[in-house]
Amino acid sequence: MPRTIPAAEHLDTIASRFAAGFPEGPATWRTVGREAEYPIVREDGTAVELAALWPLLAELSAERGLPLLPKREGRLVVALEGQRFTYFSEVGRGTIEVLTGPHDDLWQIADDHELAVEILLDALSVQGWTLLGYGTQPLSPPTPALMTHKSRYGVLLQVLGDPWLWFTLTASDQIHASVRRHEVAPLASICNLLAPVTVALCANSPIYAGSKSGFCCARESHMGQIHARDHRHGMPAGPFQDIREMIGHLARQPFIMERRQQGGVWSYQPGALSFGTWLEHHGADPEATGRQPVYDAFEFHEHYIWNSARPRSNHGTIELRAACQQPWTERGLASDGHRRADHMAASALGVAMICAGADLATLLQRRLGDTAWHQMRHWHQQVIVLGLDAPEPVPGLLGDVLDRCEAGLAARGRGEERLLRPLRHRLSTRQSPAQRALDHFDSGGIDALIDGLAIR
């Protein structure tokens, strides 16, 4: 009679395997990678059908000596993969994701990203479409019709209901930086705690479905409604002491869907109450009942938990997710005589938070004390609504955080701290991209908004 393995023991095993994705040893050079989503709109502002763009993108890239290979799920092309960048389809049919890296520094990411966007703009000009430096589709409402035809998305809609449809609109700007095993829990915790800093400085989704939402960061607000009580999106309930505790938090989340096999065919089915419950019922021998192996099921479960800072075991990185897609250029920012890549501002902030994590933890403890999580969560809700108009938990906190972020990047010796200049400018003017987007909209409605956010 085989021994029944308790769920806790499974979680220990999962935690060990998850941890193994992060190298041990002292922190060394951090590599970086970017996953940048962009809304694409037609001349009238509605979302496009991205799939129509794949052949042209492949052709234009090949002409530049950058062949791209289509990646398929069934008959559906979901990505064009290349050496320097990859174009990926997103939940929204009118949203494209540009993947770059891993690279040694943010300037290398900027090089590849700008090349990818240049080719993308060439393709869009043929269609008469517009790429936006913005965090959501501005005019099309969230509907099932806008959702890319992947079967698991249909299950997500079935389980989560309308809140899932926000993913059909949103465009975030995510950055990865490599971390060592002992850094995973403390850096994920401090980066989650700093989510309101990112939202305050990088919110850029105040208008969707053609109307003002009342939020500076409608993207974070609406996605935060998914299993809000479980802290599935945005800031988790608190810090993680170690990877095992983090795995426990993830296992307590509702298991939205699982992969099941019948007759040799895998499909997606609505899941159990929580991943822990699934483990109790099927952890002993899931494959015998046509289910995924335990760790595969965990990875699949964890992919659909969207905390602001997510350790990614398969990359050995922490992924930061709180930023909306950013404006391509920072309005009103004077030249300093050096190369600019304003679109990298949120990426630079994310990498800087990881590089300066220990200093930032000390800063928050000194300025906010033992109620740091409570105060930052309160501020998080405020900045989602008010952006940089929201009072900081203590005066000067944002400036202090940026000081340490600049020092963290400067210590790398690649001049990446210059990429934070747009954020300094936003802080000094007390205007986030969202507040500028509202100015565009007030000046001439959706046309002015699109004109002001268009990447050219």
Next chain:
Amino acid sequence: MPVDAITFDLWDTLVVDDSDEADRAAQGLLSKPLARQALFTTELSTHHPDLAKDALSDAWNIGLARFRHAWKVDQHTPSVAWRIDQALRTLGVARTPGFDALVDAIERMELDLPPQPVAGIKDALDALAGRYRLGIISDTIVTPGRHLRGILRQHGLFDYFDAFVFSDEAGASKPSPRVFAQASQQLKTPLFSMAHVGDREANDVAGPLAVGMKAVLFLAVVDRGSQATAATASCARAADLPDTIAAL
């Protein structure tokens, strides 16, 4: 997360909307909508006797329609002066000498003859005030926030509240998240520790839920759809509010 602070809608939650109309009728006064329009018509006719009554009526209604658009679509409530300015612009005339007095008369109408408080609300506030910080989030349609404070004082309700977010002062109206965020700042309480009580699904339920608050649909004056509410809880009598809030 326990509730530390409660915000209240004002109309049909603290005071009964249009409960003053019976008093007005008893005193032989026009209803409020007709009285406001009559004040406007009298002022304009005095200074522009050439303007036809129909033109004045149309202009007044255009002012009201533009206000409704600002309120329902743009989520802010422009002042009475703004509304009259819209009407004057339609007529192609400048502000008249009695403009300020006209605005004042319209704005004071509900202060001079106030609507009545909801039955049992004072006792409910009395019970809640010791346990929670209390605030008001109210749209100001005609009567501005400064006069709504006066109405609350007349009924002995004002001192229960630590925060007042009136849309004419806040620059936004429900369900804009900005009004709830402002209340959170005034009450020094995070949104996730707050509940809102009100009678309208879109404004008083969907609005607070969208920013992470709890929401209580208040049915004591009018039930506008409790069968299909997304509210955290419903409450049919003011006397039940303390228990309803405690159970959230």
